[in-house]
Amino acid sequence: MQRRSLPSLCLGLTATTIAATIAAPAFAQEHWPAKPVTIVVPFPAGGMTDLLARRIARDMQAELKQPFVVDNRAGASGQIGTEMVARANPDGYTLLVSATHHVINPAIRPKLPYNASKDFTNIALLATTPNVLVVNNSVPASNLPEFLAYARKQSEGLSYGSSSIGGATHMSGELLRLMTKVPMTHIPYKGASPALADLLGGQIPALFHDVMTMAPYVKDGKVKAIGVTSARRSEALPNVPTIAEQGVPGYEATTWIGFYGPANLPRPLVEKLNREAVKSMNSAEAKTYLTQNGTSPGALNAEQFGSFVQAELDKWKRVATEAKVKVD
Secondary structure, rough: OOOOOHHHHHHHHHHHHHHHHHHHHHHHHOOOOOEEEEOOOOOOOHHHHHHHHHHHHHHHHHHOOEEEEEOOOHHHHHHHHHHHOOOOOOOOOEEEEOOOHHHHHHOOOOOOOOOOOOEEEEEEEEEEEEEEEEOOOOOOOOOOOHHHHHHHHHOOOEEEEOOOOOOHOOOOHHHHHHOOOOOOOEEEOOOOOHHHHHHOOOOOOOOEEEHHHHHHHHHHHOOEEEEOOOOOOOOOOOOOOEEEHOOOOOOOOOOEEEEEOOOOOOOOHHHHHHHHHHHOOOOOHHHHHHHHOOOOOOOOHHHHHHHHHHHHHHHHHHHHHHHHOOOO
């Protein structure tokens, strides 16, 4: 029998050890999930973000045969739940579903307890929905040129409401103000309901709100829709032109929901989560529900979504800086 030298034997053992070390994580990922998975939503239950999180949780639970539990950790404009995921182990058992706040907060809040660019793994775009600029019926404007002309005649600028400071609806207004140079003053509300109540009551002349919420009011003639904020018209309001096509080329500001994990989530796991999320959002049932609510399902792979997130971070940082929007 041929005898192997000690160095050769050690080399063989080292190679075997390395192979085993490499194989161990792959084996663990292969068998993920082996226990319940938590999906953190950094907002209260009942909103669009929560509804979509619960939809993918239900579908993934059925597909992967482990419980997927949605945990609403609301507070501080999404910071509390988001930080929880940023600090979690990158093992796929603590994930995040969040709204456009995820890319706007870094632009307007200089003291975030996490870094949105570095502390997360971008997994999937779940859905996008446009906002819509609507006005009280007493406002003498039915399209964007008329709205802008009316705004220019107001001695202190035209007031518009939104559901919060720094949300996608607020920043939709700031982007329009920057791109048209029309004097507009933001009136922030603590939630969508009081903002909508003041619009209907005539306390404010205009409001940026999501299409899902506003479509019934537009169709019933309770408010007038001036323009949608997406690059293309909304299926929920097909007769309402976009702001871009009414003389503001390049204007686009949508509300979108994203799926994330902690930084350094293993790539095979990211791709698996992306496939499951995209499949859930693009099922026949989900597509029908989303379309009826003026929302489009996401279909980006993980790499494409990562590029999208970075572009949105850059965009809203630029808008917030130019508009001088800052929250201490």
